[in-house]
Amino acid sequence: MLSKKTQYAFRALIYLAENYGKGPVLISHISVKKKIPLKFLENILNELKKADLLESKKGKGGGYSLKFSPRQINLATVIRVVNGPIALLPCVSLNFYEKCEDCDEDICGLRKMMTITRDATLKILEKKTLEDILLVGV
Amino acid sequence: MLSKKTQYAFRALIYLAENYGKGPVLISHISVKKKIPLKFLENILNELKKADLLESKKGKGGGYSLKFSPRQINLATVIRVVNGPIALLPCVSLNFYEKCEDCDEDICGLRKMMTITRDATLKILEKKTLEDILLVGV
């Protein structure tokens, strides 16, 4: 399951996607509109910025905005930044790989099944973007 | 990601699948063979039994065995018993559903995407069984 933090991140990103091209949006504004604890949201947005998904501006007229168009930000990227691995086992993760002990990966049946699962999941998450989310409501 | 407990559960189940039809297997035996902490494994196997995946026999000659053939036990079932929900959001879970606040589910784009993802994941996990895991090594 995605952490609450990740859900907050998505809600914030969706809001920013809705306001894409309209200039920076205040953290405090997003916090109120999307009912996300202010300081927690600060951390989250800052993390997304460091991951190069957002850009920010300080001082009056400042705030956060998407660095790329909603169409260019896919869900897998967001999940990896905020939530971590998408695969069900470390030994199957593409971005957070860790070897498992006592397991010959070539013949590990569990690993094989989890690889198939990961591929099916990623096929969706890497294709779907913030734009796809926005278009559902229409 | 699956918890360590779930990985232990799979390892134990695979071992029991390999010994399906050969009579009960001791917890202590599985513990040694699969390098799983004994008391922790006790809890896990007991949970799997309560979920009707295993059967047990006490006293000499006792132990645990699969209640059904490896072919009849799919991976989604195991994960749900030991790890919990498979969906990425509570509001998308079939077996552990929880409503999310401040969200009209009919028009929630995030929910829509997570539903699609869940379906893709389940399509694999509900079809693949312990038998499929065994067959990889062959």
Next chain:
DNA sequence: TAACAACCTACTAAAATAGTAGGGATATTG
């Protein structure tokens, strides 16, 4: 220089995970 707004470091509380401890209940065998 005042105000605004993001940034940074560090802390805390609660929950989940990963076990451990120790005895109890039940079945088998001699």
Next chain:
DNA sequence: CAATATCCCTACTATTTTAGTAGGTTGTTA
């Protein structure tokens, strides 16, 4: 029936992760 084998049950503990909070710092604009 006693001894042994084996699973069963309740409860506890340590560690890690999650979900936040607090308060000051830096950079921007007017």
